Amino acid sequence: MPPTDHQSSFLNRISIRRNQVSTMENNHDQELEDIELFQKHVADRLAELASSGDESNVFLSIAWFRSLLDAFLCCEAEFKAVLIIDRDPTQFIKPPLDRVSAELQDRCVKALDICNAITYAIDMVHYWQKLAEIVVTSLEERPIGDGQVARAKKVLNALLVLITEDYKEQKTTERSWSFGRRGSGASVSKDQSSKNFRYLNMCFAKSWSSAKEIQAMASNLVEPRGKEANGLAMPVYVMSSVMVFSMWALVAAFPCQERNGLPTHFPVAKNLNWTQSLISLQASIIGEEWKKKEKKGKGGLLDELQKMEKVVTSLIEFTEAFKFPAEEEKVKEVEAQVAELSDICKRMGESLGPLQQQVREIFHRLVRSRGELMDLVEQAGFITAASN
Structure with missing residues (x-):
């Protein structure tokens, strides 16, 4: 998505200013x-x-979630401008930047795994959408007859199971993608469903846990104190917090492998201008959605999935x-x-x-940002070695 006007202005300003000759004191200010x-x-x-x-x-x-990821991408672009553009590489091997940048790289690796998991989860939800469309087509026909209802019932039962x-360990394809487990409906395209399941899970070992990835990302997320609060450790903390929140929200909303134990919150500083909105978002997810439906280990908190489940359950009763x-x-x-199910599918x-x-x-x-950080650390090593 295109950057906002103030983002373009911000990036241009940093680029121009760092190409200008100025005193050390001016640089710090x-x-x-x-x-x-x-x-x-x-x-x-x-806040938006x-x-x-x-x-x-x-x-x-x-x-x-599209707005959330748009915000993430904008924040990441500005963060990279603050941290990396025309930066002296030797700063990345001095404390505290050496430590916090290493922690950031580790978070990036875990976020990459989460991104892969969410990509496959979206494919899964898209498959559920296709099943729901079969139901819509069946029950839109008039008059409603036994044949249409039987076909809709079979797919509805399958959809509700999914x-x-x-999504703990997904030990067998039968367990996750077998149709007709509810009621007396027969198997619907079982072989194709098993193929879809294997496709959606081929990148992850059975031991992989989305909850543990989030826990690890948040485990060393600590607000900079003292002099560190006025240096580059602060933007690293800000971006890390945005990253952890974004990945946490995605895992809570979409069907991901092994979400049991997903943290209900992660520590966020309370005295910074951006943290109140983040704390408010956390509280909304935990208070209004998480406890209400207790979906941590199931389909997810995604609004469309919650509404789809409600409609599907009612139609099964019919x-x-x-x-x-x-x-x-x-x-x-x-x-x-x-009509509501059709709107959700749309x-x-x-x-x-x-x-x-x-x-x-x-x-x-x-991937690019982590690679650039690694390059800067490597350059710093060469510079230090050459000066000794």
């Missing part, structure tokens, strides 16, 4: 100003996310009690539910692809 402005921009973006809630950007909807499945001809009042009720169809592209863009950005 300018660096402090850049760090402060970076934090202000982060605060603005988080915390205040979203209109129909086009419902909290924890696909649209909201949405509410516990199909199980169906007798031809259906009562007119019941038909109208089903029409409304099918939103998914329009937004899942772009969201997946953003996740991939974050993946590539993190």
Whole structure:
């Protein structure tokens, strides 16, 4: 997505200023100003996310996550400008930057795994969307007959199993992708489903845990103190906090392998201008969504999935009690539910692809940024060796 005007201005200003000759004292003052402005921009973006809630950007909807990832990408671009552009490489082998940059690189590696997991999770949700579309097509036909209801019931049962499945170790394809486990429905395209499951999980060992990755990312996330708070350790802390929150929210919202033990919160400083919005977002996810549905180990907190599960459950009740001809009042009720399911499918169809592209863009950005950090550390080693 295109950068905002103030982001372009910020990046240009840093690039121009670092090409100018200035005193050491001026450099330090300018660096402090850049760090402060970076934090202000982060605060603005988080505040915007915390205040979203209109129909086009419902909290924890696909649209909201697109806004979150857009904010992440903008923050990452500004962070790299503050930390890396025309930076003296030797600073990266001196404390505290040597330590915090190494920790950042480690977080990036774990975030790459999360990005891969979310990419596959989006594919999984897209598959669920296709199943829901079969239900919509079946129940939109009029009059509603036994054949349509039987077909819809079979797919609805399969879909509910998938949405509410516990993604712990996924020991067998039968367990996760077998249709007809609820009621008397027969297997629906079982072989194809097993192939889809193997595709979605081929990159991850059974021992891999999304919850443990998030725990590890947050384990050494500590606010800089004293002199470190006025140096480059601060933007590293800011960007790390945004990264951990973004990955944590994605794992909570989408079906990921082994989410049991996913932290309900991670430590965030309370005295910085950007942290109040981040704390507010955490509280909203934990208080309003997490405890309400207890979806940590199942389909996820994604708004569209929550609504899809509710509609699917109601439609299953209709199909199980169906007798031809259906009562007119019941038909109208089903029409409304099918229309809602159709709308959910439409939103998914329009937004899942772009969201997946953003996740991939974050993946590539993190790879490049980590590589640039490693290059700077290597250059610093050469410079130090040459001067000795």
